[in-house]
Amino acid sequence: MSESNNQNPQTILELTNVHTFYGKIEALKGISFSIQEGEIIALLGANGAGKSTSLKSIVGLTPPRNGRISFYGKDIRGMKPENLVEEGIIMVPEGRRIFPALTVMENLKMGAYQRNDKNGIEDDIEYIFTLFPILKSRHKQDGGTLSGGEQQMLAISRGLMGRPRLLLLDEPSLGLAPIIIRIIFDTIKKINIEQKTTILLVEQNANLALMVAHHAHIMTTGTIIHSGTAQEIMKDETVRKAYLG
Amino acid sequence: MSINHSKETHYPAKESFLSSFFRSLTEEIKAALVATLWFCFLTLPLVCFRINANTQKIDYLWERLPKVAIIAFVATLIWRFLRKRLSFSHVKDTLDEVSGPPPDEARGPGGSWVTYLMAAKHKKLYAILALAFLVTIPFWVSPYVVMILITALIYICLGLGLNIVVGVSGLLNLGYVAFYAIGAYTYALLNHSFGLSFWICLPLGALTATTLGLLLGLPILRLSGDYLAIVTLGFGEIIRLVLTNANFTNGPSGIGGIAPPGLFGINLNATVKPFLVNLHLMHKDMDLNKVLIFFIMLLMVILTIICVFRLENSRLGRAWLALREDEVACQAMGINRTKAKLTAFAIGSTWAGLAGVVFASQITFINPSNFTFMQSVMILSIVVLGGMGSIPGVIVGAIVLTLLPEYLRGFANYRMLLFGLLMVLMMVFRPGGLIQSTRQVYIHKPLENKEP
CATH class of the missing domain: 1.10.3470 (ABC transporter involved in vitamin B12 uptake, BtuC)
Incomplete structure (x- = not known):
């Protein structure tokens, strides 16, 4: 599935030896990986492996202490989250975090906070309603009244409203019913194919993530211990047994 | 949308509200009396006792009590009436949603005058x-x-x-x-x-x-x-x-x-x-x-x-x-x-x-x-x-x-x-305040057009 994307690969994001600390605790012990344009990359691993921290380090919520993060060749380490959104790096945070008191429509508009192209925003809302028709029928409702799955759809949609060049998804399957998870992951794949959006996916549910991802990195305790294409990792019994369960 | 149809389905609600209120009038009066009694009791020291600064004694102003009682009674009745009306209109609104909102024209003088007067097209006039x-x-x-x-x-x-x-x-x-x-x-x-x-x-x-x-x-x-x-x-x-x-x-x-x-x-x-x-x-x-x-x-x-x-x-x-x-x-x-x-x-x-x-x-x-x-x-x-x-x-x-x-x-x-x-x-x-804030609802235009 990844053949068409890999014909002319351009590295868009590159992490080199990134270290991030929470106080004295070293959460990322020098991780390095890169993402090609149009790919879906999965970061897998158990709790506390540093997957979410990697995402937060990229978007500047937990600025790394050293190392280099470059986006389209530009050093972005230490940049503020709002400036990174401008660059086109958008994160869908863990646990959905939609705005419960704003309506679905307003939530979507918040996603387009930095955009000024009114028509483009309208078009994107239209596109999102084709991705998740349920949101269309709920567009007048307050975000807080949606179910967990709908909230996750809204969170992803809100991220898309910023027209990301790189979309970071933090645990999109968290706490959702299997059938909803399926819809969400189908849509993730669809977004990647239709919009050519590069996606970095953090997931605990490895099998699910490997089904949509092109490449995957497996993390334990702040380091990447194994990398490969999704098929390789799927086939590699030892890796699967040792780290993915 | 047919105007005649909605006329028949939506107006009985208003009739039954008033009649239901008057049917339960004795109950309402009883409740208002109890409230008045409580109010008078609680505000007694405020209303009827006053320290006279000149004589250093307490003046008793009993003649104020009936006035307070009447005001409290009427206020309670009005309050209860409005509360009931409010809960009634909620029911009506949900009914409206189920059967589709009636068109503006249907809410003419023959319809509910409150909804007629509250219609959005009059807002400018009221403001002026x-x-x-x-x-x-x-x-x-x-x-x-x-x-x-x-x-x-x-x-x-x-x-x-x-x-x-x-x-x-x-x-x-x-x-x-x-x-x-x-x-x-x-x-x-x-x-x-x-x-x-x-x-x-x-x-x-x-x-x-x-x-x-x-x-x-x-x-x-x-x-x-x-x-x-x-x-x-x-x-x-x-x-x-x-x-x-x-x-x-x-x-x-x-x-x-x-x-x-x-x-x-x-x-x-x-x-x-x-x-x-x-x-x-x-x-x-x-x-x-x-x-x-x-x-x-x-x-x-x-x-x-x-x-x-x-x-x-x-x-x-x-x-x-x-x-x-x-x-x-x-x-x-x-x-x-x-x-x-x-x-x-x-x-x-x-x-x-x-x-x-x-x-x-x-x-x-x-x-x-x-x-x-x-x-x-x-x-x-x-x-x-x-x-x-x-x-x-x-x-x-x-x-x-x-x-x-x-x-x-x-x-x-x-x-x-x-x-x-x-x-x-x-x-x-009213934990949300006297008039709770309501957000302006953004309606997705293309969706409205597609609705029958």
């Missing part, structure tokens, strides 16, 4: 009528009433300003009065020392308040919740203490002889007033300068309402609401937290500054005791009582909290007690 009424007020009331109304309008302005900070953005500011004081003192000092006019000082006062809001906001907006409240409380006190102790502000004795706003240099009281009084168009003791301030305040309140409404429904307003809810998500959306919060804080301060300038010109003499912590509490109460984030709520709150004390002068000693009681009752019965 209300405005016309407000404009005529100074021509048939006493000077005292005009003074009270100016105060009420100033508090509406202050309430709406603080509403942006507290109600919409969720930044608890307990030192709001400091910016009010800064506005007032800006005008007083500039007028006193340099003879600058009201119209020059109005923007200057606003600018000073905004600048100070920005300067204060910059370091403290990384705090939130209780900590922010404490720091702003401290700021309010610092400003008051500076005003009390500094030389240039004339200390506790304050600044007097502040000029009222002029109108192209016309002496209104000498030229226009005799003319109006002769025509019996104005109270003979009316100060036309105050009338001018009334009109200035009226205009300012209208402009404030428009500004605040536009702000709340703008991208920035949504960002404020979103920041109140989830800061991390806001950052992920690319909102600059500091910038958004600072804007809210500074814009709120601007209105306090504007109101302060008008206040100084209204009472012509200001001293630091005009700007105590109690004032901040008062403005905050307006926002909370009226409904956080709700424009009509804040207006009603301001009117209630400024007019009630004036008309309850007889209860002056118990004012704070009543205040407290009112607040407690509010929190129990």
Whole structure:
């Protein structure tokens, strides 16, 4: 599935030896990986492996202490989250975090906070309603009244409203019913194919993530211990047994 | 949609409401009597006992009791009637939703006159009528009433300003009065020392308040919740203490002889007033300068309402609401937290500054005791009582909290007690405020077109 994307690969994001600390605790012990344009990359691993921290380090919520993060060749380490959104790096945070008191429509508009192209925003809302028709029928409702799955759809949609060049998804399957998870992951794949959006996916549910991802990195305790294409990792019994369960 | 069809399905509701109310009339009266009894019992010490300062004894004023009882009884009945009507209309609304809303035409004179009168197409007309009424007020009331109304309008302005900070953005500011004081003192000092006019000082006062809001906001907006409240409380006190102790502000004795706003240099009281009084168009003791301030305040309140409404429904307003809810998500959306919060804080301060300038010109003499912590509490109460984030709520709150004390002068000693009681009752019965805030709903246009 990844053949068409890999014909002319351009590295868009590159992490080199990134270290991030929470106080004295070293959460990322020098991780390095890169993402090609149009790919879906999965970061897998158990709790506390540093997957979410990697995402937060990229978007500047937990600025790394050293190392280099470059986006389209530009050093972005230490940049503020709002400036990174401008660059086109958008994160869908863990646990959905939609705005419960704003309506679905307003939530979507918040996603387009930095955009000024009114028509483009309208078009994107239209596109999102084709991705998740349920949101269309709920567009007048307050975000807080949606179910967990709908909230996750809204969170992803809100991220898309910023027209990301790189979309970071933090645990999109968290706490959702299997059938909803399926819809969400189908849509993730669809977004990647239709919009050519590069996606970095953090997931605990490895099998699910490997089904949509092109490449995957497996993390334990702040380091990447194994990398490969999704098929390789799927086939590699030892890796699967040792780290993915 | 067929008009005839909806006529039959929607109107019986109204008939049955009235008849059901009257059917249960005896029950309603019983309930109202019980409420009256309780009310009389609870307010007995307030209403009937008074300490006579001359004789050092308690006067018993039993003749007041029946009056209170009748008022309480009627009020309870009206309250119950309205409550019932409200719950009834909810039921009706849900019915409407199920069977599709009736078209506007169907709600003609034959239909529910309330819904007819409330129809959106009349809103403009009502606004104009209300405005016309407000404009005529100074021509048939006493000077005292005009003074009270100016105060009420100033508090509406202050309430709406603080509403942006507290109600919409969720930044608890307990030192709001400091910016009010800064506005007032800006005008007083500039007028006193340099003879600058009201119209020059109005923007200057606003600018000073905004600048100070920005300067204060910059370091403290990384705090939130209780900590922010404490720091702003401290700021309010610092400003008051500076005003009390500094030389240039004339200390506790304050600044007097502040000029009222002029109108192209016309002496209104000498030229226009005799003319109006002769025509019996104005109270003979009316100060036309105050009338001018009334009109200035009226205009300012209208402009404030428009500004605040536009702000709340703008991208920035949504960002404020979103920041109140989830800061991390806001950052992920690319909102600059500091910038958004600072804007809210500074814009709120601007209105306090504007109101302060008008206040100084209204009472012509200001001293630091005009700007105590109690004032901040008062403005905050307006926002909370009226409904956080709700424009009509804040207006009603301001009117209630400024007019009630004036008309309850007889209860002056118990004012704070009543205040407290009112607040407690509010929190129990209407935790969202008198008029809860409702967000403007954005309707997805293409969807509407596709609906049959």
